[in-house]
Amino acid sequence: xxxxxxxKLISVIVISFGRKEEIxxxxxxxxxxxxxxxxxxxxxxxxxxxxxxxxxxxxxVFNDKRIRYFxxxxxxxxxxxxxxxxxxxxxDVLIFIDxxxxxxxxxxxxxxxxxxxxxxxxxxxxxxxxxxYTKKIERRTFPHINKKLNSDKEFETTYFLGGGCAIRKExxxxxxxxxxxxxxxxxxxxxxxxxxxxxxxxxxFPQIVVSHKKSSEGRLQDREMWQKMLENRIRVxxxxxxxRYVFISSLVWTGxxxxxxxxxISVVFKSFGNILKSxxxxxxxxxxxxxxxxxxxxxxQGRLLY
Numbered sequence: 001x002x003x004x005x006x007x008k009l010i011s012v013i014v015i016s017f018g019r020k021e022e023i024x025x026x027x028x029x030x031x032x033x034x035x036x037x038x039x040x041x042x043x044x045x046x047x048x049x050x051x052x053x054x055x056x057x058x059x060x061v062f063n064d065k066r067i068r069y070f071x072x073x074x075x076x077x078x079x080x081x082x083x084x085x086x087x088x089x090x091x092d093v094l095i096f097i098d099x100x101x102x103x104x105x106x107x108x109x110x111x112x113x114x115x116x117x118x119x120x121x122x123x124x125x126x127x128x129x130x131x132x133y134t135k136k137i138e139r140r141t142f143p144h145i146n147k148k149l150n151s152d153k154e155f156e157t158t159y160f161l162g163g164g165c166a167i168r169k170e171x172x173x174x175x176x177x178x179x180x181x182x183x184x185x186x187x188x189x190x191x192x193x194x195x196x197x198x199x200x201x202x203x204x205f206p207q208i209v210v211s212h213k214k215s216s217e218g219r220l221q222d223r224e225m226w227q228k229m230l231e232n233r234i235r236v237x238x239x240x241x242x243x244r245y246v247f248i249s250s251l252v253w254t255g256x257x258x259x260x261x262x263x264x265i266s267v268v269f270k271s272f273g274n275i276l277k278s279x280x281x282x283x284x285x286x287x288x289x290x291x292x293x294x295x296x297x298x299x300x301q302g303r304l305l306y
Contacts, residue, residue: 010038010109011091011169014099015081017045020054022100022213029102031064035109038095040067041088045081047074077183082162086172094172097210098163101129104209111207112166123171123200124192125208126160128152132213141212143204145301157204158302159192164210171195179239181278184225186232189303193240196296197289222260223267230257231271238275238282240289245304252306 012030016023030040042059046052052071059069068088076084086094093116095109116122128151129141137151141161149155160167165188175194178187192202233253237246254268261267275282297304 007035007037007113008093009091010035010093010095010113011041011089012038012095012097013041013043013082013085013089014097015043015045015078015085016051016055016099017075017081018048018051019099020051023055024058025102025213026097026099027058027062027067029104030097031062031066032106033103033109034106035113038066038109039090040064041085042067042069043081043085043088044069044071045075045084077180078162078185079178079182079187080180082187083177083180086169086177089169092169093166094169095166096162096164098212100214101163101210101212104211108208112205115203115205115207116166116168119201121199121201122203123168123195123198124160124202125166125205126157126202127164127166127208127210128204128206129161129164129210129212132211138212143202145303145306152206154206155204156300157202158196158297158300159189160202162188163212164208166205166208168200171198171200174198179235182232182235183228184232185229186236189233190236190239193236193289193293196302197240197293223264226257226261227267227270230254230268231274234271234275235278235282239285239287241304242288242294248305249303 014023014026027040044052044055056069059067070084070088072081072084082096093113095112097103112125115125126143128137130137139147141163142151143157143159143161175191175198179190182190195202230253234250237249241249257267258265294304
């Protein structure tokens with residue numbers, strides 16, 4: 001089947017942030033793929049010069065012209081780093097993988113390309129992401145509210161995980177890039193709402209297994225992470241959803257964060273404080289998804305309330 005289609009260029013985007021050994025394994029898994037018509041956009045999002053020097057030396061060892069290295073002027077965050085990489089790509093299919101993860105098998109790109117060619121309306125494929133140490137799927141990386149679904153079976157869903165996914169470049173051309181004010185967290189959900197509203201499909205695609213060797217480097221502390229998650233969840237809701245869902249989802253997430261931080265009310269206050277400060281901007285950005293998209297989200301048990 002694959003031979004019926006021209007092997008178009010695939011762009012693989014890797015954002016590096018302070019993970020030395022992990023990125024080495026990540027790049028090895030990319031360069032060993034059987035599908036050879038690809039480029040690697042390596043975005044060096046580090047502020048530590050020593051880490052950047054290590055990466056430059058590592059690339060000399062790999063000596064592969066398919067890797068295109070770019071240094072950001074500062075830490076652009078997750079959304080900003082991905083956007084930086086997207087703007088440098090030349091391919092029609094963009095594959096994203098975290099620098100502390102790697103592809104389990106060498107036929108990943110072939111399977112991704114073949115699946116996308118089977119349905120022009122599939123905009124995003126979300127991969128099966130397993131914990132490197134336990135070999136089990138991580139609850140938070142399973143792109144469905146119902147965590148009891150068979151993780152080995154493909155299904156249509158309403159959001160994806162940015163640490164292991166493939167997205168047609170035309171999706172970004174049509175609905176825009178990641179929202180860069182979402183420095184950490186919920187940027188995938190925001191893009192998912194916009195993509196669904198443009199009639200693109202999102203599929204969980206377990207044929208592609210990504211092993212996540214979760215590193216503590218380059219991650220926010222728990223308190224700061226939950227503050228960003230709450231703030232960004234509210235921002236995404238205000239931008240995309242009818243007010244009834246904004247209020248309910250904000251209440252649900254406030255309760256969740258309150259429990260996760262063991263009652264640290266200051267986290268909640270800071271999140272809402274930042275939302276109030278940016279209320280004028282959020283009002284201008286508000287673009288509610290259609291009733292048809294809301295219906296689809298309900299049918300697929302999408303994240304309207306959570």
